[in-house]
Amino acid sequence: MAELVVFAVFAAVALAGAFVMLSARNPVYSAIGLLASMFSIAVFYVLLDAHFIAAIQVIIYAGAVMTLFLFVIMMIGVDRREDTTEPIPFQRPIGIVLALALGVLVVAAGSKAWFTGSGRFGSVDLVGTIGVVADELFGTWVLPFLGTTLLLTIAALATVALGRYDVAATEGEEGP
Amino acid sequence: MTLTPGWFMAVAAVLFALGGAGVLLRRNALVMFMSIELMLNAVNLSFVATSKALGLVEGQVASLFVIVVAAAEVTVGLAIIVAIFHRRPSADVDELTELHG
Numbered sequence: 001m002a003e004l005v006v007f008a009v010f011a012a013v014a015l016a017g018a019f020v021m022l023s024a025r026n027p028v029y030s031a032i033g034l035l036a037s038m039f040s041i042a043v044f045y046v047l048l049d050a051h052f053i054a055a056i057q058v059i060i061y062a063g064a065v066m067t068l069f070l071f072v073i074m075m076i077g078v079d080r081r082e083d084t085t086e087p088i089p090f091q092r093p094i095g096i097v098l099a100l101a102l103g104v105l106v107v108a109a110g111s112k113a114w115f116t117g118s119g120r121f122g123s124v125d126l127v128g129t130i131g132v133v134a135d136e137l138f139g140t141w142v143l144p145f146l147g148t149t150l151l152l153t154i155a156a157l158a159t160v161a162l163g164r165y166d167v168a169a170t171e172g173e174e175g176p
Numbered sequence: 177m178t179l180t181p182g183w184f185m186a187v188a189a190v191l192f193a194l195g196g197a198g199v200l201l202r203r204n205a206l207v208m209f210m211s212i213e214l215m216l217n218a219v220n221l222s223f224v225a226t227s228k229a230l231g232l233v234e235g236q237v238a239s240l241f242v243i244v245v246a247a248a249e250v251t252v253g254l255a256i257i258v259a260i261f262h263r264r265p266s267a268d269v270d271e272l273t274e275l276h277g
Contacts, residue, residue, distance in 0.1 A: 003179045004178075004179050007179055007183060007184075011183075011187050014187060014191060015187070015190060015191070015194070018190075018191050018194040018195070018214055019194065021194075021198060021207070021210055021211070021214065022194055022197060022198045022201070022202070022211070027204060027206050027207055030206075030207045030210055031210065034210050034213065034214060037191065037214060037217070038217060041191075041217050041220070041221050044184055044187070044221055044224075044225075045221075045224055047179070047184075048181065048184060048224050048225060048227075048228045049228060050224045050227070050228070050236050050239075052236070053220075053224055053236050053239055053240065053243075056240065056243055057220075057243070060243055060247055061213075061217065061243070061246075064247065065213065065246070065247060065250050068250060068251075068254055069206070069209075069210060069250075069254070072206065072254050072257065072258060073206060075258070076206075076258070076261050092201065095197075095200040095201045096197075096200075096201065098200050099193065099196055099197030099200050099201065102193050102196045102197070103189075103190070103193030103194075103196070103197070106189045106192055106193050107186075107189050107190070107193070110185055110186070110189045111186075125231070126227065126228060126231045126232070126233060128224075128227070128233065128236045132233055133233060133236055133237060133240065135233075136233045136234065136236075136237050137237050137240065141237055141241075144241065148241060148244045148245070151244070151245065151248050152244065152247070152248050154248075155247075155248035155249075155251045155252050156251065158251075158252050158255070159251050159252060159255040162252075162255040162256065162258075162259050163255065163258075163259075
């Protein structure tokens with residue numbers, strides 16, 4: 001029963017945060033709404049006994065990614081608001097219709113699997129501690145894991161290269 | 177009434193749809209990027225809920241990989257947005273109709 005109450009509260013927070021992110025004109029409010037949503041998802045992970053993923057969610061998403069987002073928003077300037085007029089006619093109604101269609105399709109596709117419960121197989125009471133996840137990650141999935149290390153290195157190099165490119169271009173003859 | 181993983185999947189579906197709506201409706205490149213992050217988070221939640229429902233740890237491993245790829249994506253994507261901002265006054269995607277700087 002207590003689990004259900006926690007779930008209801010944080011589901012409301014997650015959906016409200018997502019809606020704030022969607023509707024706020026100021027990008028800082030959007031970032032804070034997304035942050036609330038991500039923390040709620042971390043609470044969901046704890047409810048689902050995925051403790052390691054919950055910690056990773058807080059450290060990487062709420063910590064690193066959202067800090068990076070807020071840093072970029074602050075660097076670019078927070079006073080710039082998005083105007084609501086659309087230069088392309090009918091873009092907003094078509095966007096709303098497409099978004100509703102996406103929501104209806106996802107809910108229709110998923111609703112068969114929800115609430116009815118699925119047949120259990122594998123270990124019955126899975127608790128996603130760091131040891132359980134590490135056994136699987138460094139056993140079966142060690143090659144994809146090494147691939148992600150390569151991916152992160154390439155991403156860091158690409159970011160440095162993009163920054164260098166920008167400096168080199170503004171110092172060139174053309175000017176900004 | 178007990179809490180089944182299906183409830184989490186339902187919340188994940190609604191979050192995914194809200195993220196998709198953000199990509200479709202917003203024009204600020206940063207907010208669109210945040211919406212993509214929300215969609216990735218919703219898929220992660222769905223993976224972990226399925227992992228709990230089936231009693232298999234592979235769902236959590238998959239969501240770990242999604243988190244790593246999302247971190248790399250955020251790094252490169254924000255670098256591109258900052259590079260665009262250095263040359264243009266706004267991050268409005270409707271003004272980015274050509275590839276050259």
